[in-house]
Amino acid sequence: MVYNLSANTGSLSTKDSKLNMTIESTKAGKAVVVKLIGRMDADTNKEFEAAVAQLVSEGSVYLVVDVTELLYINSAGLGSFLRNAKRAQEKGGALLLCGLKGLVKEVFEMTRLISVFPVFESTDAACQSIA
């Protein structure tokens, strides 16, 4: 696992070709936008949890999770969303979702998690809601 911290954008990304998911986080005012790219499965969900745990421990408790480019999620991934949201809520923050589409949207709808998280069309709309 390689963590890259970009000096220019302040974004933290994790990349591993075997794990098939990239996580990019970028400060956006009061919130941090966490962009998930690829597939969240039994391996990669742990990276998502670790990234959010780090952000929350650093005081970033408003997390806008952009799933526009997340192509796949399983129940372990859903569990990670719940853990991360509970973690943020316990610290007085929240986990907001944006960019739901395709299979990922279907899975959130089937499990009715779509009504558990605040859902927005775009990261801008999500960020504005907590400004």
Place this chain on the structure above:
Amino acid sequence: MANNFIQLKLPAKIESLREFTAFVHNAAQEAAFPEMDLGRLDLVMEEVVVNVINYAYPDSQPGNIEVGYAIEGPGKLSVQVCDSGRAFDPLAKDPPDLRLGLADRPIGGLGIFLVKQIARSISYNRDGDQNILTFCLEVEP
């Protein structure tokens, strides 16, 4: 395992998961499954196989999983997942309470629920010392 099923037998370890999923995924491609349905199939396979890996065999007695498939026609695939572990019917579990809010929602318990939602049909049989889970996925017209 039904005779007409093309089969793959591997150890019941997490390292086998990708091979099992790819094995059935390739068959679904052959059966002309569109991308969205391939994703649904990957999800069902992952949930079912991980369930067997986690619960079928005690750590002291590792065993195998046998996955088989039969292409029933364009957009229609039957899959069997067999193990020789302890008798366990994953379908007997109570459904999760989907009305709960964030604070009360338990972590977990959604895997087999998703499988039941996606599969066109699904059944469990205990045959001798084998658990046999059979499901069918069919592309919506």
